[in-house]
Amino acid sequence: MSSFPTNPSQPTANNAHVPHRVRVPALVRACGQRLARWLPRTLLWQTFLLIALLLGFSLAIWSQIFRYFEEPTRARDLAQMVASVVNLTRTALLNAEPRLRTELLIDLAALEGIRIYPAEATDVLQPLPNTRPMRLLTREIRRQLGDHTRFAMRWKALDGFWVSFRLHPEDPDEYWVMLPRERLQRHYALEWLVWGSAALVAALLGAFLIVSRISAPLRSLARAARMVGSGQSPPRQEENGPAELAVVSHAFNQMAGDLARADTDRALILAGVSHDLRTPLARLRLGVEMSGAPEDEVAAMVADIEEMDRIIGQFLDFGRGDPQEPLQPVELVELVVGLLEPYRLRGIPLELDLPESLSVPARALPLRRAVANLIDNAIRYAGNEKPITVGVHQSHGEVAIEVADRGPGIPPLEVERLRRPFTRLEDARSNTKGAGLGLAIVERVMRAHSGQLDLLPREGGGLRAVLRLPVGRTR
Structure with missing residues (x-):
């Protein structure tokens, strides 16, 4: 009785090559991925490449079909020519006077390229290649000259198409007649190639x-x-x-x-609703301030009302859509300094990194709103304990406005999601208020300026929000 290994992890004769078989699909996938990098990506060139391959494949198939059916006809024509040369050579040798046969052989070699030698048992021969055209040709020649006919592509050291013949069918002596290979080759192959290439093109x-x-x-x-x-x-x-x-x-x-x-309907609804809500909010704030409630409670309720008013303002900004006014030269340093003054009066710690002067084509009001949104976000999430850095600089054909804070930052995987409206990062930035429209409004403003918003991690912790504006755009 044969025994089997009880441990399935032990290799057997049947599973010894399993790792090799497992590696084969991975190798195929790797080759496929490498090949996919070289293939065209667009529908135009993918379809064109597919049609080109189909046309080339079809042309190759039709060429083989034509060659397959043309080879027997060509073999018969060549066999007829070879048989005629052999028969004429035999007749000339038989009818020529013995003293003139040498001159006849010389003339045949000089004028027609036909050489005749007696066959010997010690002849060193190289057979013809075993191809279908050669098989068809030799079979047809034997049918016309006899089954005793032999062939070679080299006799001793001479290359050519060699055919044996006898002066008489019963004569045991044989002779070799050599025809130049040029007579058996196709002289119109280049023409076929040219016309085929033209048809393919x-x-x-x-x-x-x-x-x-x-x-x-x-x-x-x-x-x-x-x-x-x-x-x-x-x-x-x-x-x-x-x-x-x-x-x-x-x-x-x-x-x-x-x-x-x-x-359009959404913008109208948002604008109408936001406008209608601000009037009762103003009355509510006035009533709270005049209510005589404790000062800390009044301050908390006023802060909530201001937050509601800010959210309504964001709805208004988002409902306006992309700005339509043309680009005009804007002095960025003056815009940023004027924007930061109210924050400084409120006691917000700010650090500035500004040049003396820098102008860029932009839309002043939307750009001011975008920078204000970034500063509000930095204050809301980073607090007032550590200063917020605001800088403006120019490099590589673009102007950058940077707002950097020391808040919790944004994970790189969440950056793209937070660009969309009504999205917030609750896990990283808890205990915050807002509708999630601030970054969406900034993204829209930058898109209208053909620029971009980058949200990058700050060295030492925090977030760097960078507005990049192209220089020289007048659209």
Whole structure:
């Protein structure tokens, strides 16, 4: 009775190569990933490459089909030519006078390239290659000259197409006749290559035109979709061309119109509601201040009312959408100093890192609102114990406005989420108030300036909020 290992972890003859088999799929995946890096990314070039491969594959198949059916006909023609040369050579030798045979052989070699030698048992021969064209040719030649016919591609040290023959069928003596290889080669291979390449290029050009008709509307739709995603109004897409693309363009135009109307309605509702709420808030604050309640309770209620008013202001800012006024030269240092003065009067500790003067094309009011939102966030989350650093500097064709605090900061994985409206990081920044619109408003302002908002960790703890504005933009 045969025994088996009781420990399944012990290798056996059946599972000894399992690790190697496990490595094979990983190797295939790695090769596939490496190949994917070299493949085109766009639909245009992916489709064009696929069509090019299909056309090349089809051309190769048709070439092989043509060659397969053309080879027997060519073999018969070449066999007829070889048989004619052998028969004419035999007839000339038989009918020529013995003293003139030497001159005849010399003339055949000089004028026609045909050489004739007697066959010997010690001849060193190299056989013909075993290919289908050669098999067809030799079979057809034997059919016309006899089964005793032999062939070689080299006789002694001479290369050529060698064919044996006899002067008489019963004659045991054999001779070798050599034909130049050029007579058996195809002289129109280059022409076939040129015409085939021309057909392939024409087909690829047609494929490129076909694919470009599909990719151009898709690229236009992609640009329009990016504009919608950035809050802009895209141009109306053309609803012509193929039916499928026309349907997609029509649906996109309808969606863009619905989104524009919804955005307009939302802005009107937010503006109306926010405006209607501020009037009773003002009366409520006045009533609280005149109520005669203890001073600490009045201060707490006034702080809550101010927070509500600030949130309403954020709703108003967010409901206004992207600013539409043109860019104008703005003195950043003057803007930042004027913005920080009320905070300084409130006793907020500030550290400034400002140049003497720096101007950039911008929209003053939205930019002022964005910087104020960053400072308010820094005060709300970092507190008043440690100073907030505000700096302005220029480098690499852009101007940066930086607000740095010593608060809890933002985890890198949460940065993108916090750019969206109505989102907050409750775990890291607890006991805070707000609607979660501050960073969304800043992001929208920077997008309208073709700039960007960077939220970076600060060395030693805290957050660096950097507004980057391109220099020289006039849009």
